[in-house]
Amino acid sequence: MVADRSDRQVSDLQETPAVPGQDPGGDDRLGLFIAGGTLIVLGWGLALGLNLALHLLAPGAGWVVGPSRISTHLGTFAYATAAFGTITGAVGVAMLIVARQYPRGPVVVPGVSY
Numbered sequence: 044m045v046a047d048r049s050d051r052q053v054s055d056l057q058e059t060p061a062v063p064g065q066d067p068g069g070d071d072r073l074g075l076f077i078a079g080g081t082l083i084v085l086g087w088g089l090a091l092g093l094n095l096a097l098h099l100l101a102p103g104a105g106w107v108v109g110p111s112r113i114s115t116h117l118g119t120f121a122y123a124t125a126a127f128g129t130i131t132g133a134v135g136v137a138m139l140i141v142a143r144q145y146p147r148g149p150v151v152v153p154g155v156s157y
Contacts, residue, residue: 070150075142082135090128094121 097106097113098121105114117125 070148072142072145075138079135079138079142083132086128086131086135090124090131094124
């Protein structure tokens with residue numbers, strides 16, 4: 044015998060999101076400015092500038108830092124770090140350029156009523 048399944052109730056799923064939407068009309072550029080500036084500082088400041096400065100300031104015998112030695116010679120790791128820093132800084136500059144193209148809006152903190 045085949046059971047008739049027409050008497051089952053169908054659950055009505057609500058079409059509401061699990062997380063409430065954010066306040067509209069905020070300044071989308073703030074995140075891009077912060078992220079771009081952080082990438083520039085980390086890329087050009089630390090990975091490129093600090094890396095090359097440590098190699099320039101190293102004495103003839105070099106410095107031993109953990110398992111590695113920093114000497115006046117730029118090795119593969121120093122070149123890779125410099126290349127990574129250059130690319131990271133360039134991405135940061137690109138983010139700042141994109142941020143300048145967005146329209147300016149008010150600074151809106153999510154969850155705060157205005």
